[in-house]
Amino acid sequence: MQTPSSLSRRAVTWAVTASVVTGTAGLLATLNAAHAQQAAPYPTKAIRIVVPFPAGGTQDVLMRMVAEPLAQRLKQPIVVENRGGAAGNLGADVVAKAAPDGYTLGLLSGVHTANSAFYRKIAFNLEKDFVPVKAIGESAVLLVTHPKTPFSTVPEFLAYLKANPGKVQMGSTTSFSTDLLKMQSNTDIQFIPYKGVGEALQDLIGERLDVVVGPSLQLIPLVKEGKVRALGLGSTRTIPDLPNVTPVIQSVPGYDVGMWFGLFAPKGTPAAVITRLNTELTECSSNPRCATSSRNRAST
Template structure:
């Protein structure tokens, strides 16, 4: 017997399945939005384009725990040294602009535009500044055999003995090299440049008397100053360093107003980072850099805490790029 109404339960079941499927499809687009959550919801990678243990890396790792606590996510440091910071910097320039890959770098960031013929990124166009962290003053030290006990005396000796004194640097275009070339130009003296591959071999030769002078970071040099193995002459910044309050600046010690070449460190993100993420990072950075404990830790290592907000930091990067261009031109450093 034919029963036209028999298939109806199956038809009703089919309709129910179809409706359930449509409901599931309608709900699907909402799932990723729910999963994403507010920034950040996973660890943040900070690329440091220097070897571990260097001045910039030390500052980054001092800041790390404070930034992690503020963002409530782990901060993973990734040392990507090589090609005078270009390798690590390029990695960040080409990373997704989502706030999960950041760059903690130094003055090399702006100096390289003048020291290299071609960079695989534009330091101003391809990055969004988040904020400056600290200044890294160098101290000018001399071997005890030098017949001068202050910078004025040293420059007077150099004028009377052109080409007799020598100074070490970590290579052409480094802060140590350009800092001394600027001093030579402003003081009108001739001191021979001896480049090294890193500050450790340069310091070893300075302690051994193979070279006479060197600009170097305060923290690794302090023990040699305190032990009397090196004479301290001046710092290269525009203000006295809290850790060495009795040591004058080059401008003070040599009577050369306007002399300064202090390097800096700061945080940047790839250009195109979403506004809400950038705002979150900037606020976190401001809070972290205002922390009294962090300031104390930086100061104890011969650094100068120097928070600069994103806008002024961006302008400083432009000015710094122009200043390095002038310094390299005056020092006759050829781009490589």
């Protein structure tokens, strides 16, 4: 794993991947111009969508909400397959190595761009092994703690970190958020890796962990129930659901962490297939269930 000193340069480079996802329309126009010939019918069988995190997490719930109306439009079953492990790398590798025929897709996220900045050896290349299909959504990143910790705001948290170097344990699926906070605030924090945010939350609520970093979509309900306490946001502005929770960047300059989600296909997937999927996913946004999900996600 690389050191935080290489974080800024690599993270900025890979952050561009998020804009690649949202720029799918331009890519499709180029592909369509080059593949104007009659395409084979698609789909003719079930489609597998790999979610590289455990069931019940933000990515899993998000994909299942989209999969149902998409299956109705495509008139074929969609099987959501959870392949968690290695901070999302195992599932992404399954997609990268799948046949590029449109029958195996993957829900990738900002976690994968961060992983590429931290792991020296990854079996896939995010730029070379995938083609974007459609941006699915985004979520603010939220830092939460259990209600009994002696800090309830970011300034209090930072003061506690400086007074107790190396004692605070911070859990998430990737070390990006923790390492960036350590580097930008010049503090010492223990990072505890988890396969999914849900597992980290269990330890947090059980007081076996101090802080969890994860998508606000998954954490806001627990904050409102009083099971966890919101410390700060990774985004640069507040969100409607938590108007009194301030961005970490106000106390830690340079701490700007967000989460995007996008559907990807293996490189080499026919342009006509990408076009069909993109079109149907766009139409799915008119589905009340997906529209509600989209409004909830777009709160960064």
